[in-house]
Amino acid sequence: MTNTETEITSFTGADNTVAPSDSSVTSATPPATITFADFGLDPKIQKAVLEQGYTIPTPIQAQSIPHVLAGSDLMGAAQTGTGKTAAFVLPIIQKILRHASNSASPARHPIRALVLTPTRELAVQVAENAASYSKHTDLRAAVVYGGVDMKEQVGILRNGVEILIATPGRLLDHIGSKVANLSQVEILVLDEADRMLDMGFLPDLQRIINLIPAQRQTLLFSATFSPEIKKLAQSYLRTPVTVEVARQNAAADTVKQVIHMVSSSEKQRAIVKVLENRTRQGLSRQCIIFTNSRLGCAKLARALERDGIKAGAIHGDKSQGERTLTLDAFKSGAIEALVATDVAARGLDIPDMPCVINHELPYNAEDFIHRIGRTGRAGSTGDAIALVDASEKRLLDDIEKLMKRKLDIKPLPEGTPAYAKPPSGSAASTKGADPFFYKPYEPTSAPQSSDDAATSEVKKVGIVAAKPAVGALLGGFKKK
Ligand code: AMP
Secondary structure: OOHHHHOOOOOOOOOOOOOOOOOOOOOOOOOOOOOHHHHOOOHHHHHHHHHHOOOOOOHHHHHHHHHHHOOOOEEEEOOOOOOHHHHHHHHHHHHHHHHOOOOOOHHHOOOOEEEEOOOHHHHHHHHHHHHHHOOOOOOOEEEEOOOOOHHHHHHHHHHOOOEEEEOHHHHHHHHHOOOOOOOOOOEEEEOOHHHHHHOOOHHHHHHHHOOOOOOOEEEEEEOOOOHHHHHHHHHHOOOOEEEEOOOOOOOOOOEEEEEEEOOHHHHHHHHHHHHHHHHHOOOOOOEEEEOOOHHHHHHHHHHHHHOOOOEEEEOOOOOHHHHHHHHHHHHHOOOOEEEEOHHHHOOOOOOOEOEEEEOOOOOOHHHHHHHHOOEOHHHOOEEEEEEEOHHHHHHHHHHHHHHOOOOOEOOOOOOOOOOOOOOOOOHHHOOOOOOOOOOOOOOOOOOOOOOHHHHHHHHOOOOOOOOHHHHHHHHHOOOO
């Protein structure tokens, strides 16, 4: 079984009835309930969709696919986990299927569709999906991202590929060395466009888009529609249709959000309490815990391990190989708490995540929406818990303003954690007694992402090793 196959969700709770319309939504209202058969997709694509176990389109798919098939530019406001990848990949395959060729000649396989993503993880996931959805066709899909040797990617690009998924920096490298040519691109997708702007990719995007024929179809997906995103859309999209599956800048309704006011020094203990409470309630302890800094991330994971919680850290200082191992351990259940920074966690496809914990609030309110979007995905329910201390009040205000709602503040669950650590302040808990004693992260500088270094690492496209499934992808383009 490939990695992709293990990521398939057994998703039964889809409600693909159309979300209440918003004044900014210009899409025509589709029928209340539709099936994949209604899109008129080629049987080869429908077969692949069935094999994924998808029976009903998710709302973003129900709303987007007909517009993409009709040739419209599109702005999709879709949170992570809504099924947005299939919402653009399936109609893309349908649209370029007429070019499919089993010829070995590279000239018969120019790049027809380009998907740009902010991170290697997202690029890999989109590529795996594209490979799965196109596996019964002669179309080729591949992914290029930085940090790995260019040689293998050069070979793949030289052989020809119709659907290319790329991070911007590495794509520009290949364009610079005349290995990638965008002159026949018909469809461009800017995936997680808000994140690409946050990460400073705008100049790279501009350079890339200028190399693509003006007669193209452009699709832009973003969790939020900030003024910058609207400006980007104005520059590069033509009278786009806007589809939204949830209220703008709102979290999925399936996510139950709770705030616990906890002092910074008590947060680690609070996590233990929260997890023990979940055990008592018979709920899964699997959770992602978000931290703002790499250092805080690594320290918290170690500290939780000492408290008997199976934890792993995923942040910008970890090699891709380490990240993959940790993520696999998390998916298999060997790790129950995945402690992550925003950049590292971005784009990770972890189906059916029951719980997200914010160890501290992000400096950027929009990141809060991305973080909690890890739970309540594709129709399932989830808990989003934020541990907030008094110094984070202003960040909480920003988040509530963005989400246009007040979040419930509740006391921590009752019950004493079973872990053995003495209360903070006691002699045994001091740094001297335990050289690895966890000192909670405390922001020292101006509110700015302290994972910037990770961002610049991704900007340098420093990808290390590919997942096995992607290795297969890189080697052979297609899953057989
Ligand atoms: P995405 O938002 O594209 O990352 O997708 C989130 C998850 O939903 C992935 O694991 C997909 O495989 C899954 N998914 C996408 N579309 C459907 C569907 N129509 N039915 C069930 N699962 C889906």
